[in-house]
Amino acid sequence: MTTRTLTRLALALMATFAAGAHAQQGAPEMTQAEVEVGKKIYFERCAGCHGVLRKGATGKNLEPHWSKKDKDGNVTEGGTLKLGTARLEKIIALGTEGGMVNYDDILTKEEINIMARYIQRTPDVPPEFSLKDMQASWKLLVPVDQRPTKQMNKVNLKNIFAITLRDAGKLALVDGDTKQIWKILDTGYAVHISRLSASGRYIYTVGRDGLVTLIDMWFEDPKTVATVKLGADARSVDTSKFKGFEDKYLIGGTYWPPQYSIMDGETLEPKKIVSTRGNTVDGEYHPEPRVASIVASMTKPEWVVNVKETGQIMLVDYSDIKNLKTTTIESAKFLHDGGWDQSKRYFLVAANASHKIAAVDTKTGKLAALVDTKKIPHPGRGANFVHPTYGPVWATGHLGDAAITLISTPSEKKADAKYKQYNWKVVQELKTAGAGNLFVKTHPKSTHLWADMPMNPERENAESVYVYDLKDLNKAPVKLNVAQDSGLPQTKALRRATHPEYNQAGDEVWISLWGGKTDQSAIVVYDDKTLKLKKVITDPAIVTPTGKFNVFNTQHDVY
Ligand code: DHE
Numbered sequence: 001m002t003t004r005t006l007t008r009l010a011l012a013l014m015a016t017f018a019a020g021a022h023a024q025q026g027a028p029e030m031t032q033a034e035v036e037v038g039k040k041i042y043f044e045r046c047a048g049c050h051g052v053l054r055k056g057a058t059g060k061n062l063e064p065h066w067s068k069k070d071k072d073g074n075v076t077e078g079g080t081l082k083l084g085t086a087r088l089e090k091i092i093a094l095g096t097e098g099g100m101v102n103y104d105d106i107l108t109k110e111e112i113n114i115m116a117r118y119i120q121r122t123p124d125v126p127p128e129f130s131l132k133d134m135q136a137s138w139k140l141l142v143p144v145d146q147r148p149t150k151q152m153n154k155v156n157l158k159n160i161f162a163i164t165l166r167d168a169g170k171l172a173l174v175d176g177d178t179k180q181i182w183k184i185l186d187t188g189y190a191v192h193i194s195r196l197s198a199s200g201r202y203i204y205t206v207g208r209d210g211l212v213t214l215i216d217m218w219f220e221d222p223k224t225v226a227t228v229k230l231g232a233d234a235r236s237v238d239t240s241k242f243k244g245f246e247d248k249y250l251i252g253g254t255y256w257p258p259q260y261s262i263m264d265g266e267t268l269e270p271k272k273i274v275s276t277r278g279n280t281v282d283g284e285y286h287p288e289p290r291v292a293s294i295v296a297s298m299t300k301p302e303w304v305v306n307v308k309e310t311g312q313i314m315l316v317d318y319s320d321i322k323n324l325k326t327t328t329i330e331s332a333k334f335l336h337d338g339g340w341d342q343s344k345r346y347f348l349v350a351a352n353a354s355h356k357i358a359a360v361d362t363k364t365g366k367l368a369a370l371v372d373t374k375k376i377p378h379p380g381r382g383a384n385f386v387h388p389t390y391g392p393v394w395a396t397g398h399l400g401d402a403a404i405t406l407i408s409t410p411s412e413k414k415a416d417a418k419y420k421q422y423n424w425k426v427v428q429e430l431k432t433a434g435a436g437n438l439f440v441k442t443h444p445k446s447t448h449l450w451a452d453m454p455m456n457p458e459r460e461n462a463e464s465v466y467v468y469d470l471k472d473l474n475k476a477p478v479k480l481n482v483a484q485d486s487g488l489p490q491t492k493a494l495r496r497a498t499h500p501e502y503n504q505a506g507d508e509v510w511i512s513l514w515g516g517k518t519d520q521s522a523i524v525v526y527d528d529k530t531l532k533l534k535k536v537i538t539d540p541a542i543v544t545p546t547g548k549f550n551v552f553n554t555q556h557d558v559y
Helices: 001-015 032-052 080-094 109-118 130-136 414-422 481-485 551-553
Strands: 065-070 075-078 160-165 171-176 181-186 194-197 202-206 212-218 223-229 233-239 249-256 259-264 270-275 291-296 304-309 312-317 323-329 337-340 344-349 355-362 365-374 383-387 389-394 403-408 424-432 448-452 466-468 478-481 498-501 508-514 522-527 533-538 545-550
Touching: 032 109, 032 233, 032 249, 065 249, 075 080, 075 202, 130 223, 130 270, 160 202, 160 551, 171 202, 171 212, 181 212, 194 233, 194 545, 194 551, 202 233, 212 249, 233 291, 249 291, 249 304, 259 291, 291 344, 304 337, 304 344, 312 355, 323 365, 344 389, 355 403, 389 414, 448 498, 448 508, 466 481, 466 498, 478 481, 481 508, 481 522, 481 533, 498 545, 522 545, 545 551
Parallel strands: 291 337
Antiparallel strands: 065 075, 160 171, 160 545, 171 181, 194 202, 202 212, 212 223, 233 249, 249 259, 259 270, 291 304, 304 312, 312 323, 337 344, 344 355, 355 365, 383 389, 389 403, 403 424, 448 466, 466 478, 498 508, 508 522, 508 545, 522 533
């Protein structure tokens, strides 16, 4: 990120968090300048896991003081004030076994000290973001009637990869056929995901800062044709994919404020905002139930909206957005990421604090199953394949355990009737070299299952990926050291190998080698059949690459 962008971001954040800032009684002293540094770092590094109000989700509760009652009425108390500056500094610097990463190679000693004091203060409450605010932020850069009526370039759009350049606040479009960078576009800060329009023409990105960009690939050179802000903090978008609604709407989910927004799919014109505040599955009111994954159904005009802190899964019917109908399904906490099963009837989503996968039947609008897994399942979108013994399965890895869990999923094919007895059961657990997996991936044409381990504390594991043979899942996986294969010099910061993504043909796997903010990183491409290195895509502009989204596979939910 340039200094100008950083300054702009810092100013925006100061404005965002201006409301409600005050010191908790007993909290250590801080100068105003230190408070501002604390706010900025908290938003960029901590809010995603701990929540803006610090009530905790993926990460622990970080309020100055909390107390909770168990079912027998016993009260436990805790809080950052009780932990104190020295203990908090240690946790921030070294991380914890519970999954908190170490920040000693990301933040300076002074910043760690500021953060240890900052989180002993009362959380700053950012302002709400209304439909009017959204409308004011909306920029229609190229109206629909000034866009091409046919594809103006000769690029094979189906095999384009949209690649997040996280800390650069950019998106790289890389041609999957030639492996050349086609275009690098400005986006919001740390784009989290890219999704495709039903037509495959538009790419939608959403930044952590809530900025959505709409990119039209039909121009000679891809162009951003509209932008809009969803709020202060966001992670998810998807389009309307049901027949008759293709490219009509976009939905975006925010972490702050906790709500989802519906926009016009071709212009991003804001249409509606719906709050997700309400009661958790345990019956407690939650002021910050953030919107985690969202997916568009192809069998109904519906989106599956997963609300993290409440554990409620909403099926939002977009056929009449003025009279919105929503089915709310109770599942478990805290909902995070997920993907379709092979039939695309069931959506499976991680309830990571409950160590469960919740499966929703989008045909009946009911919960199909809650399946126990290992600690902190984190599937990405998961991986679907046919198990030699148990038939169709969906796989998830875990952040908190050394296992990949295979869950049997229903199939309406006659030949699969014999597998019905296994449906929604864990049929096998594959051993991994350690915890810290984020993404697993396969492809219908492949006989391999790829798993990364970027959050593993060992450099060797974090910089490698592991490949399982689907024909013999009892065989140990093949380890590929992506950092070494990249040929780039070793750096102080870990170069995390992450997010395996197939090309359209399903014969190559692309891995991001996610290095430090100031280091040149790379995309390392392997031949899926031979597991041999095929190409290293690197360039000074390739900085902190994380998620990669192949147009065809994302458009059609192939995984
Ligand atoms: Fe993600 C998906 C939230 C940290 C890379 N991440 C998702 C989704 C959510 C989410 C809700 C599902 C979106 C959907 O499908 O609609 N991620 C969060 C967090 O709250 C968390 C834990 C902390 C944060 O501050 O954001 C977090 N995520 C990360 C990272 O640190 C990663 C590894 C690097 C980065 O770019 O920030 C990261 N998340 C991703 C990727 C996906 C994702 C690549 C999409 C996976 C896919 O294949 O669809």
